[in-house]
Amino acid sequence: xxxxxxxxxxxxxxxxxxxxxxxxxxxxxxxxxxxxxxxxxxxxxxxxxxxxxxxxxxxxxxxxxxxxxxxxxxxxxxxxxxxxxxxxxxxxxxxxxxxxxxxxxxxxxxxxxxxxxxxxxxxxxxxxxxxxxxxxxxxxxxxxxxxxxxxxxxxxxxxxxxxxxxxxxxxxxxxxxxxxxxxxxxxxxxxxxxxxxxxxxxxxxxxxxxxxxxxxxxxxxxxxxxxxxxxxxxxxxxxxxxxxxxxxxxxxxxxxxxxxxxxxxxxxxxxxxxxxxxxxxxxxxxxxxxxxxxxxxxxxxxxxxxxxxxxxxxxxxxxxxxxxxxxxxxxxxxxxxxxxxxxxxxxxxxxxxxxxxxxxxxxxxxxxxxxxx
Amino acid sequence: xxxxxxxxxxxxxxxxxxxxxxxxxxxxxxxxxxxxxxxxxxxxxxxxxxxxxxxxxxxxxxxxxxxxxxxxxxxxxxxxxxxxxxxxxxxxxxxxxxxxxxxxxxxxxxxxxxxxxxxxxxxxxxxxxxxxxxxxxxxxxxxxxxxxxxxxxxxxxxxxxxxxxxxxxxxxxxxxxxxxxxxxxxxxxxxxxxxxxxxxxxxxxxxxxxxxxxxxxxxxxxxxxxxxxxxxxxxxxxxxxxxxxxxxxxxxxxxxxxxxxxxxxxxxxxxxxxxxxxxxxxxxxxxxxxxxxxxxxxxxxxxxxxxxxxxxxxxxxxxxxxxxxxxxxxxxxxxxxxxxxxxxxxxxxxxxxxxxxxxxxxxxxxxxxxxxx
Numbered sequence: 224x225x226x227x228x229x230x231x232x233x234x235x236x237x238x239x240x241x242x243x244x245x246x247x248x249x250x251x252x253x254x255x256x257x258x259x260x261x262x263x264x265x266x267x268x269x270x271x272x273x274x275x276x277x278x279x280x281x282x283x284x285x286x287x288x289x290x291x292x293x294x295x296x297x298x299x300x301x302x303x304x305x306x307x308x309x310x311x312x313x314x315x316x317x318x319x320x321x322x323x324x325x326x327x328x329x330x331x332x333x334x335x336x337x338x339x340x341x342x343x344x345x346x347x348x349x350x351x352x353x354x355x356x357x358x359x360x361x362x363x364x365x366x367x368x369x370x371x372x373x374x375x376x377x378x379x380x381x382x383x384x385x386x387x388x389x390x391x392x393x394x395x396x397x398x399x400x401x402x403x404x405x406x407x408x409x410x411x412x413x414x415x416x417x418x419x420x421x422x423x424x425x426x427x428x429x430x431x432x433x434x435x436x437x438x439x440x441x442x443x444x445x446x447x448x449x450x451x452x453x454x455x456x457x458x459x460x461x462x463x464x465x466x467x468x469x470x471x472x473x474x475x476x477x478x479x480x481x482x483x484x485x486x487x488x489x490x491x492x493x494x495x496x497x498x499x500x501x502x503x504x505x506x507x508x509x510x511x512x513x514x515x516x517x518x519x520x521x522x523x524x525x526x527x528x529x530x531x532x533x534x535x536x537x538x539x540x541x542x543x544x545x546x547x548x549x550x551x552x553x554x555x556x557x558x559x560x561x562x563x564x565x566x567x568x569x570x571x572x573x574x575x576x577x578x579x580x581x582x583x584x585x586x587x588x589x590x591x592x593x594x595x596x
Numbered sequence: 597x598x599x600x601x602x603x604x605x606x607x608x609x610x611x612x613x614x615x616x617x618x619x620x621x622x623x624x625x626x627x628x629x630x631x632x633x634x635x636x637x638x639x640x641x642x643x644x645x646x647x648x649x650x651x652x653x654x655x656x657x658x659x660x661x662x663x664x665x666x667x668x669x670x671x672x673x674x675x676x677x678x679x680x681x682x683x684x685x686x687x688x689x690x691x692x693x694x695x696x697x698x699x700x701x702x703x704x705x706x707x708x709x710x711x712x713x714x715x716x717x718x719x720x721x722x723x724x725x726x727x728x729x730x731x732x733x734x735x736x737x738x739x740x741x742x743x744x745x746x747x748x749x750x751x752x753x754x755x756x757x758x759x760x761x762x763x764x765x766x767x768x769x770x771x772x773x774x775x776x777x778x779x780x781x782x783x784x785x786x787x788x789x790x791x792x793x794x795x796x797x798x799x800x801x802x803x804x805x806x807x808x809x810x811x812x813x814x815x816x817x818x819x820x821x822x823x824x825x826x827x828x829x830x831x832x833x834x835x836x837x838x839x840x841x842x843x844x845x846x847x848x849x850x851x852x853x854x855x856x857x858x859x860x861x862x863x864x865x866x867x868x869x870x871x872x873x874x875x876x877x878x879x880x881x882x883x884x885x886x887x888x889x890x891x892x893x894x895x896x897x898x899x900x901x902x903x904x905x906x907x908x909x910x911x912x913x914x915x916x917x918x919x920x921x922x923x924x925x926x927x928x929x930x931x932x933x934x935x936x937x938x939x940x941x942x943x944x945x946x947x948x949x950x951x952x953x954x955x956x957x958x959x960x961x962x963x964x965x966x967x968x969x
Binding site: 264308533 | 635636640644660664669673674903904916920921922928931932934935936939940
C-alpha cells in the first residue's frame with residue numbers, strides 16, 4: 224500500500240525546507256497552508272475557486288462532520304472527498320480540539336471524552352478508537368491522533384496529566400489506525416493507496432514536557448508530526464519558543480505540521496524555520512468580519528475611507544477579487560450585509576495566505592537542476 | 597447618439613418572437629430573463645459566474661442603491677457597471693415599487709412621494725425627475741419611468757387615481773430623461789451611446805384602464821414598454837389576462853417587458869406570447885430557502901429524502917452546480933446553514949431560468965439562413 228511519501232527538494236540555512244508530500248489524492252508542495260473547511264466547505268468559497276487559487280490540501284473538522292451529516296452517511300457516499308466534490312488532498316483533525324472548545328458538559332476519563340453536542344445537546348462519547356473510526360470513514364488523506372489540547376494557562380501538574388492522556392491516546396490511535404486503515408472508503412478505488420496518521424505533540428508551555436512528548440511520539444513512528452496546543456491564548460513569543468524547541472526533535476524526513484496558526488508574518492516565519500504544514504481559520508473568519516490581509520498590511524474594509532476607493536483590496540495581488548473588484552465595492556457589500564461579501568473577502572485572504580507560502584517555497588533552495596527553473 | 601435598437605429575428609404563430617436588443621453595453625438575445633441584483637449584487641452569486649451562466653442583462657434596484665451606497669457616489673465612480681464590475685447590460689427600476697413596498701410612512705402627492713428609509717428611518721422625497729436623475733447617475737442601459745404600482749386588490753376609483761399619477765409621472769419622467777440623458781457617467785467613454793427609458797403600463801386589474809394606460813404611453817413614444825403592477829397577489833389567470841390584453845397594444849417593434857414574474861412555467865408561457873423581457877427575485881430568493889427548480893419539478897433540498905442522494909439537483913441540467921455537487925451535499929449545506937448553500941442553490945436556479953429562455957429562443961423561428969444554424 225502506498226501512503227505518504229515526503230521528498231525534501233531544498234533547504235535553507237534557517238532550517239526551512241521545500242518539499243513535496245505525495246498523498247493518495249494529490250502531490251502537495253510544502254511548506255503549505257491548508258484552508259479550513261470545517262463542515263465540508265471552506266466557508267463561502269466554492270470548490271472550483273479553491274482549485275483556481277491553488278489550494279492543494281484543505282482541512283475538515285471531524286467533530287462537525289461526525290455530528291452533521293454524520294460519518295457513516297459520508298462513508299456510504301464514498302468519503303468526504305466525494306461528498307464535497309474535492310478531488311485534491313484533505314486532512315481531518317481528530318475532533319479533540321472541538322470537543323474541548325465547542326462541546327458542552329465534557330467528562331474526560333482515561334477511556335475517552337463524554338460530551339454534549341453544541342448543536343442539539345445530544346450526548347456522545349469519543350475515544351481514540353472512535354475518532355480514528357470516524358476519520359477513516361471520512362477518508363481524508365491524513366488523519367490526526369486523538370489528543371487533549373492543553374489549555375493556556377495550565378499549571379505544571381495539569382499539563383503533565385494532560386500529556387499523559389495525550390500520549391496514551393496517541394498509542395491507541397495508532398494501533399487502531401493500523402488495524403483499520405484499509406477500511407477507508409476509497410481504498411479499492413485508488414488501488415489500495417492508504418491514509419496517513421500524524422501524532423500531535425502537546426505539553427503546554429513546558430519545554431521539557433514538549434520534548435518528552437515529541438520523543439515518545441517519534442518512538443511510536445507516525446507518518447508525520449504535528450505541534451498542537453499552540454495559538455490558544457499564549458503570547459506569540461511563547462508560541463515561537465515552543466515551535467523552536469520541538470522542531471529539531473522531529474524526524475527531518477517526515478512532515479511537520481503546526482496546528483491552528485496564524486497571522487501572515489507568523490506562518491511565513493514558521494515556514495522558514497522548517498514547518499511544512501499549517502492551517503488556520505483566520506483568513507476566512509477575518510474575511511467575514513471585513514479584515515483583509517494585504518501587502519500593505521491589514522485593512523478593515525468597512526472603513527469609511529474606502530467608500531469611494533476604486534483601487535483593489537491589494538494593489539500587489541493578482542487574485543480574482545483584486546483583479547475585478549474595488550475596495551469601494553467590497554466595502555459596500557459589507558455595509559449591505561450581502562453574502563457576496565464573505566465570498567469575495569475570503570477568496571482574497573486565502574489567495575494572500577496561499578501566496579505567502581508560494582513565495583516562501585520559491586525562496587527555498589532547490590536541489591537538482593530539473594527543479595531549478 | 598446610439599441607443600436601443602431592437603431587431604426581431606423570428607416569430608411564432610403564438611405571438612412569440614426572438615429578437616436582439618442592442619444596448620450600449622451588450623447585444624441582448626430575447627426573450628431574456630434578467631437576474632435581480634438588488635443592491636449591486638445578484639445575491640450570493642459572483643459576477644464571473646453570472647457571465648458563465650450566460651446572463652446578458654441584470655437588474656439593479658434604484659431605491660436600494662440610492663440609499664446605499666448612494667447614487668452620487670456611484671456616479672463619481674463611473675456608474676453602476678463599473679462600481680460592481682459588470683460589463684454587460686443592466687436595467688434599473690424606478691424605485692417606485694420599493695418605495696411602496698419597503699419604505700415607511702409614505703406620503704404621496706402629485707409632486708412625488710415622501711418616505712422614510714427602511715434602513716435608518718431617514719426622510720426622502722422621490723419625484724419622477726429625481727428617480728430619473730438617480731437612474732442616470734447609476735447609468736444602467738435601460739431606465740424605467742417612475743410609477744405608482746397599484747396594489748391588489750384595488751377598487752376602480754383607487755386604480756383610476758393611481759393610473760392618473762402614473763401617467764403624469766411617465767410624462768415627467770420622459771421629459772426629464774430626454775433633457776438629461778447625456779449626463780450618464782459613461783456617455784463619453786462609450787462614444788456617446790445613450791440610455792433608454794421604458795414606460796410602465798399600470799391600471800390594476802381593469803382591462804380598460806390597462807388599455808388606456810398602454811395607449812397613452814405609446815403616444816409618448818418610449819424606447820420600450822413594461823407591464824407593471826402584476827404578480828402583486830392576484831391569481832395567475834388574472835396576470836395572464838392582463839398581459840394578453842396589453843401586449844397587442846404595444847408597438848411590435850419595441851421591446852415588451854413584464855416586471856416581476858414569475859415561476860418557470862409562467863416565464864415560458866409569457867415568452868411564447870411575445871414578452872421579450874422579464875425579471876424576478878424568485879430564482880435567487882427561493883434558492884436561499886432551499887427551493888430548487890428542476891426539469892423534474894420543484895424540490896425542497898432540505899428534505900430528509902435527499903440526505904444521501906448522490907445525484908445532481910437536476911439530472912438534465914448542465915450548470916456548474918449540477919455538474920459538480922450532489923443533492924446530499926446541497927442539503928447538508930442548508931442544514932449546516934453554510935454560506936455556500938445560497939451561492940450554489942442560486943447558481944442552479946438562475947441557470948434553470950436562463951436555460952428556459954434559451955430553449956424558448958431556440959424554438960422560435962429565425963428569419964434569414966445565416967442565423968438558422
